[in-house]
Amino acid sequence: MSENIQEPEQWSTQGFLAQFMRIHEQMPDRSFAFILGAGASRASRIPAGGELVQKWLEELHQRADGQSALADWATAYNLQIEDFDYARKAEFYPQIYERRFRRDPDEGYADLETVMADKEPSFGYSVLANILDQTRHKVVITTNFDNLVADALSIYTRSYPLVCGHESLAGFVRTRLRRPLIAKIHRDLLLAPINDSDGVNHLAESWKKALTALFSHHTPIVLGYGGNDGSLMDFLQAMPPETIPGGIFWCYRKDDGLPNERIRSLVSQHRGALVPVLGFDEFMLQLNDKLKFQFLADAVRQRANERAEHYQNQVEAIQKRLDDSTTDTSPETLAVKQAMQDSVARQQLNSWWDWELKARQTQNPEERERIYRDGLAQFPDSVELTGNFAVFMDDVRKNYDEAERLYRKALELDPNSAKNTGNFAIFIAAIRKDYNEAERLYRKALELDPKNANNAGNFACFKLIQNQLIEAETLAKQAWQLNAGHAEQVGAEAALYLGLIARLQQRDDQAALGRLKTLLQTGFMHVSWSFDTLLATAQSRLAEPDYRMYAALASAILDTDQVGDLDQYPRWREVAPIALNVYWEDQQPVDSD
Structure with missing residues (x-):
């Protein structure tokens, strides 16, 4: 450490969390922004920059030699990279990337797409998504190419972010935000991500303007960023002291030790603090607790069920429209009907819904009844299939005793099914004329699902x-x-x-x-x-x-x-x-x- 550089303050994690909550609760004119680096994505099984460097060095070594030890072969001379030091290989990420993919840049893009494919956001991103959605702290600035932040917002919230994945979009950045902002200063994975030395070490002028405005209103919290690129680090170093409200809070993994001298100098310059954390997910868990957010497993499950039900309803609606178009024999309609018939025939009958589609596809009442019974033989505890069979026996076969048995069976399987409760209420009122029981069922259906327009209308x-x-x-x-x-x-x-x-x-x-x-x-x-x-x-x-x-x-x-x-x-x-x-x-x- 140079003698003329003052060391920054070091805060405990709990001390910083307390500061976060003070700002959050007492200073509504100030917001936080999250600066994310590759370390934030490691728990999502996306390799950090150092891991990718190691992989690319091994591939280069295999091409050139493959016999000597990698550490002996990976020299500045063999790699044609000035001042390369194997012990500090992660700091040479852009140079190693250029060396590995200089023959075919598209191969480099494909390689990155492969390592980031099918990756799910880790727990920490769920907390971040909640913060971006529910609080005024709506900014993420990242050197990463992945879509983990946007994916987390889609999975865990109903918020749609502004994703600026290219410097040409930086002009759309605003300091007063209605929705989350994701600023990808090295571009998006699918927009020719910046990996070369020149691009990594130079920030586009449009980004400089946008980030200057953002940092005048947002206090940055750095997570998983090693400061190995010149672009963002040079920009932050060039900003005059006291231009960032609240300074910079640089979180680093405790097990990795203190950040390098350049980072410490930067944090000291902006009167910020170093904060040791166990990891990205662990820190976000602590922030989740301070903000009193609930865990989201039930919400995710509910949203998934809602999406599945919406999808099923859409398919069934198309089926019904096709069924109702009995007089339309145009080639276009017949082609669509054939497509539906073929699609249903390909279903493997591995779920209650497969049987439901098959039953709806036939116009023959006897055949439809047989399909329902076969389906229930395979899925005897399916609430959905039992309830739908009850409606069929009620409306089409007029076998009211069997319909009532099925309605009651469906409610035994799931007493909290608003759909089956509402349908049974209609049956009891219209067929059995038991108006007291019908009213009880109508009221229960609305209690179970107060937002169900059909049950409210039927009760009306x-x-x-x-x-x-x-x-x-x-x-x-x-x-x-x-x-x-x-x-x-x-x-x-x-x-x-x-x-x-x-x-x-x-x-x-x-x-x-x-x-x-x-x-x-x-x-x-x-x-x-x-x-x-x-x-x-x-x-x-x-x-x-x-x-x-x-x-x-x-x-x-x-x-x-x-x-x-x-x-x-x-x-x-x-x-x-x-x-x-x-x-x-x-x-x-x-x-x-």
């Missing part, structure tokens, strides 16, 4: 049939809100109920009819439902013209071909369409995203 219909208009209106508005302005049948049903309720209470129904008109003009996927009981109970309470128009509206909701018939009703022709994202007078604005 039930209450409307019971002539309990106040609660029916509350539930119908709830269904509309939960549908969030999407063009779906549940929205059309909710609008129908609200229009009926308004008419039954001698109020204006234009707000409901205007939204229903927009939905019918827009179109939506139709699902099985019956308004017969509702219309029968409403007929005696409505004026004859109103009843005929609402009966026609109910038919149009279930069948697109009936929409054109509505123009025979003068009052309907006068209805002005209302956009679905226009909120009702007593409701909050609808989020139409």
Whole structure:
């Protein structure tokens, strides 16, 4: 250590964590930025720079000699790298990269893609993602090429980051951020990552401008960065002292010992501190604890289930649209039907959903029943398959005793299934006429899944049939809100109920009819439902013209071909369409995203 260089302060990990929380809680005008190097990716099984250097040296050695010891062969003369020292080989990363791939730069890119392929973000990245998503500390600056930060945000949050993976994108960097920022100063893996000596040692002017602005508002926390490139280190050294608020907190692995002289000088220059940590994941665990974040396994599992269910629903929706297009014999439609048939035939029947797809694919009721029974023989504890078979036996075969047995079996398998509880409520009300039990089931379904628009809408219909208009209106508005302005049948049903309720209470129904008109003009996927009981109970309470128009509206909701018939009703022709994202007078604005 040179005598004219003052050593920086050394803080304990706990001391720094306490400082982090003080800034986090008491200084809302200041944020932290995370500077990540290759060491932060080691727990994600991505080799650090030194490990890659070792690999490339071994490959070069094998080509040139292969007989002598690597340490003896790897000299400045043999490698044609000035001042090369095998003991400090990691510091010569760019020169070794250039030497290894000078014949074919594309091979170098492919090599990096291979070592980074299929790597999952380690635990520390989950904490980092949570911080970027839930706090004002939204900046990551990295010399890494990998996508671990962006992947972690996708896996653990619903936040979409701005990823600047090339110097040409640096102009989009802002200091006031609504979403996380990932600044890749050596470029993204797929955008010709910078590995050569000139690129690694020189920071683009656009990055200098962007980083200067960022560091004027963000205190950097360095993790896993060895400072072996000239670009970022030169830039930080060139910044005048006291231009970075709070200084620089340089975290280093305790087992590796103090950072080199250049790093210590830089930290001292900016009045920062060195912080020993056990590792990236271990440090982020401690930060997770200070911020009182929960572990995310359940959230990840729930998101994965939601994604799988969404995917399944999309496939089933396509199946239904194809099934409903029985009169369309165009070559295009027949080709799509054949594609669906072939895709289903390739399924290996290794899951309940494979059997569900196979059952839905056949139009023959006897064959579909056989497929369901074969599927349940293989997966007797499948809640989903049991519940879907119950609906089939209820709606198609009209075997109500078997349907009830299956509904009850499904709820025995999973008493907390909101879908099966809601479907059983419909069955109990419509078939068994046990209205007390039906109401109990409807309420339980909404308790299990308060955000289920279909269950809220079905319960609204039930209450409307019971002539309990106040609660029916509350539930119908709830269904509309939960549908969030999407063009779906549940929205059309909710609008129908609200229009009926308004008419039954001698109020204006234009707000409901205007939204229903927009939905019918827009179109939506139709699902099985019956308004017969509702219309029968409403007929005696409505004026004859109103009843005929609402009966026609109910038919149009279930069948697109009936929409054109509505123009025979003068009052309907006068209805002005209302956009679905226009909120009702007593409701909050609808989020139409």
